[in-house]
Amino acid sequence: MISPAVLEQPGHWRSLGLVSVLLIVISPTLPLLLQAFDWSWSAFSFGRDFVAAILRSVIVAAGASLCALGLGFPCGLVAGLYRFPARRLMLAALAVPLLMPAFLWAIGLSMLRIELGLSRNGFLSGASGSIWSFAALATPLVVFAVLVAVRLLPGTAIDAARLAGGERAVLRYAGYAALPAGVTACLLGGILSLSDPGPGQILGFSGVATQILISFSALYDFELAAQQGLVTAAIVLLAASPLIWLVARHLTLALLPREVRLMEPRSSRTADWAGPALFGVTLLMALLAPVAGLAQPVLSELWLDSVVTTVARTGGNTLFYSAVAGLVATASAVPLAICATRVASLRASLLAGLLLILVLPPAVGALGTVLMASEAPVWLDPIFRSRFTVAAVLGLRLTAIPTVVLMRAIGSAPASWALAGALHGVPLLTYLRRVLAPFLAGPIFMSIALVALVATADITTVLLLQPPGQDSLSIALFTVMANAPESMVASLCLAYLLLGCLVIGALMFLMSLKGRLPRVGR
Amino acid sequence: MRMKVVSVTAATIVATCAAGCLESPEAPHEVVVYSSVDEIFARPIAQQFKNETGIQVRLVPDTEETKSTGLLNRLMAEKARPQADVFWSGDPVRAAILKSRDISEPYRSPQADGLPVRYSDPQGHWAGFSARARVLIYNTSLVPETERPTSVMDLLDSRFRGSACLANPLFGTTSMHAAALFQVLGEVNAREFFTRFIENGGTIVSSNGEVRRRVAAGDFAIGITDTDDFNVALRERKPVGIVYPDHDGIGTLVIPNAAVLIAGAPNPEGGKRFIDFLLSPETEEALAHSAAAQMPVRSGIPIPAYVRSLTEITPMQVDYDKLADELERLSNGFLREWVTRHSR
Known part of the structure; x- marks a missing residue:
């Protein structure tokens, strides 16, 4: 019988488990990465242009991260600590940008700029416009990461802080405790921007993602693209390593079991106006401004028939890809978080490894899988050439998101639970099933939902891996964009948004059920 | 009770994933077409083909609009065991790239007879139509x-x-x-x-x-x-x-569409039938009357008033094969x- 005490003790199983699961997570990218190492590095150009492109991209990523942190952190903090009017509705609305490919938001901003008659070189274009597009997508990640972190704080600590110094002390304590999760989420958001060339192409900004896109789509040179991705990842990891180390050290809490009466949000007169005001500004930036630009053409004509036909054809696949991606990512994140959470150096290594996967463009994993599939025997097609493949590759790439959420959650579980279980002879599996799983149910559900939403926005992976005829709604939307009338594109965009809202509403409802799941919506 | 809920949930998850794995293999009455032509134009043609032949078209469209790493990369990566039968390219350059990488197979369609030779590959790796x-x-x-x-x-x-x-x-x-x-x-x-x-x-x-x-x-x-x-x-x-x-x-x-038969295609006969259909005068007429407003490269195809005839313009003299x-x-x-x- 294995004792639950192993969960709190050091051991080689942690490193072994970590490496094994990370190998699975990174497996789709391996064929291209191995080819990249095999290829002559002397041909790789570290020219001034490439280095300058990396620098520009890092600046945009940092800008997007800071904007997301600046807006998302206070929103997550206030929504976690307080009740205020329309809180659930605004949280649901803030999840919508996660669904949207950054490219679409950039088009929305571009159209808004033209509508407003602003200059082509103004703040809605170029690097600043790209920062806006990426920040709009990173902000919800920060909000939800901070929200989960705050909601996992012990009620006793909140009460003590309130008694000692009132609401200021509560905000200070909760803010300090949630900062590592917030910083990690904004880091993830920023890093996701490094591999996405879309907004830069629309808004006139050329970063490293554009260079990699050129290697893929103009030179058809997979190896060069993979090498450029690796070099970018190395530079970014080097630059971000102090921050990774810092957040990894502070991602867990040392709690006693009696402290685990999770806090409940409460009403506050200040939060009644501050909450809606903060969310109003954030929603304006992250949702309303781009949607205003995108939806304007729908006023001239609504293409209901096309919308119904397209949604009917692609709706099932879209849900399947998203939901299974969420499951795969979370299933990979649970063992990773269990292996790494109690050891600071492993937490840092894990974060670094996952960020590396995120820096690589999604095409590296997707094309790597296509290469494996074409070399594999036919009987392996259900693994390599099915809808499950699409969802699995999507999920594995996004494993970083649930890992951060779950490391924070597992880090909040008191060590003495496992030790008490061991003392009473409780088997490990029983402990996991009866104690840890119920405690983690909320964060797990939140993880699945977050990954599902972000995966819905992916274009490249689905385009490269979808079994013929099994496209998703986002693919359908983008493949009609070039030559469909603007009103039809806008109609499809609005349908996409509305469906997303419905799914998010259903998730919020489920999450508020019975209080067993995370109570973010209550 | 809790165990039941957990078991049912786990069974549902496993069944869902299994359903995703168990796709039906490509049936002989299906043809897989990768297309860089915008979906809004390609899908009606694919539907018309199905109506006339009864062969289902599994269309995988692409677009430059997404700035994604597109289908040409997928075709290259799938070279060892392709899934596509036909690549319907929006321009002859992408078709020529496939030829240079041994991904295409020569096919001289009987429908290509009326098409000008200057818009097709001399070795028959791609055939140009509506431009x-x-x-x-x-x-x-x-x-x-x-x-x-x-x-x-x-x-x-x-x-x-x-x-x-x-x-x-x-x-x-x-x-x-x-x-x-x-x-x-x-x-x-x-x-x-x-x-x-x-x-x-x-x-x-x-x-x-x-x-x-x-x-x-x-x-x-x-x-x-x-x-x-x-x-x-x-x-x-x-x-x-x-x-x-x-x-x-x-x-x-002038940029003609190009129809390409993929080397080692799983259903080459179906692919050839689809290419025959693409190169037919009827398809050229349909594309001229569609929102694509494409110019037939054959002479004598009826076109709407808003579509220029190739005879009305001065085509740039380029060697498409060398582009x-x-x-x-x-x-x-x-x-x-x-x-x-x-x-x-």
Whole structure:
């Protein structure tokens, strides 16, 4: 019988488990990465242009991260600590940008700029416009990461802080405790921007993602693209390593079991106006401004028939890809978080490894899988050439998101639970099933939902891996964009948004059920 | 009770994943078509094929609009065991790239008989049909009739200083246009064209669709795009005009579609039937009457009034078979440097 005490003790199983699961997570990218190492590095150009492109991209990523942190952190903090009017509705609305490919938001901003008659070189274009597009997508990640972190704080600590110094002390304590999760989420958001060339192409900004896109789509040179991705990842990891180390050290809490009466949000007169005001500004930036630009053409004509036909054809696949991606990512994140959470150096290594996967463009994993599939025997097609493949590759790439959420959650579980279980002879599996799983149910559900939403926005992976005829709604939307009338594109965009809202509403409802799941919506 | 809930949930998850794995293998009455032609134009043709033959088309469309790593990469990565039977390319350059990498297989369709040979590969790796053209699009509110452009060289004229745009010449049909300009104008003059475009305040935008959108919205006065893009703006009653450039000079670049049979395709017979259908006069007529407003390359096909006949324009004299090599050279050299330097 294995004792639950192993969960709190050091051991080689942690490193072994970590490496094994990370190998699975990174497996789709391996064929291209191995080819990249095999290829002559002397041909790789570290020219001034490439280095300058990396620098520009890092600046945009940092800008997007800071904007997301600046807006998302206070929103997550206030929504976690307080009740205020329309809180659930605004949280649901803030999840919508996660669904949207950054490219679409950039088009929305571009159209808004033209509508407003602003200059082509103004703040809605170029690097600043790209920062806006990426920040709009990173902000919800920060909000939800901070929200989960705050909601996992012990009620006793909140009460003590309130008694000692009132609401200021509560905000200070909760803010300090949630900062590592917030910083990690904004880091993830920023890093996701490094591999996405879309907004830069629309808004006139050329970063490293554009260079990699050129290697893929103009030179058809997979190896060069993979090498450029690796070099970018190395530079970014080097630059971000102090921050990774810092957040990894502070991602867990040392709690006693009696402290685990999770806090409940409460009403506050200040939060009644501050909450809606903060969310109003954030929603304006992250949702309303781009949607205003995108939806304007729908006023001239609504293409209901096309919308119904397209949604009917692609709706099932879209849900399947998203939901299974969420499951795969979370299933990979649970063992990773269990292996790494109690050891600071492993937490840092894990974060670094996952960020590396995120820096690589999604095409590296997707094309790597296509290469494996074409070399594999036919009987392996259900693994390599099915809808499950699409969802699995999507999920594995996004494993970083649930890992951060779950490391924070597992880090909040008191060590003495496992030790008490061991003392009473409780088997490990029983402990996991009866104690840890119920405690983690909320964060797990939140993880699945977050990954599902972000995966819905992916274009490249689905385009490269979808079994013929099994496209998703986002693919359908983008493949009609070039030559469909603007009103039809806008109609499809609005349908996409509305469906997303419905799914998010259903998730919020489920999450508020019975209080067993995370109570973010209550 | 809790165990039951957990068991049912786990069973549901496993069943869902299993359902995703167990796709039906490609049936003989299906043909898999990868297409870089916009879905809005390709899907009705695929449906028509199904109606006539009973063969289901599994269409995988692509678009330059997404700036994703597209289907050509997928075809290259799938080379060892392809899934596609046919690649319906929106231009002959991508088809020539497949030929150069041994991904295509020669097929001479009986339907190709009436098609001009200059728009097809001499070895039969791709066959050209219905064409688009590279045209000048201008905003009629910003450009008076007296200042109407007539040549791509007008993009360098001071009257369009700071108000001309061009899609990124590393991608899509603009890349083919760039290669064609190098072939027709020569290295020195073509380089000068691109250099002077920037000196005149010209802007690189993401795609031809973006050129259309921004010229129609008045963000730019003039740009270069494809006829199908222009036609969308026209149907939306945007204030735009069209010029088939260089009627008296180097001519207008004509871009035929290209049908390619994939080497080692799982269903080559189905693929050949689909190519026969694509190359038929009926498909050329259907594409002419569709929103794509494509020009039949055959003579004698009935066309609507808003579609130009190829006989009415001066086609640019280019060797389509050599454009892919030219483009590869430029993408690795001048064009890449030019785009990197001049994108903000």
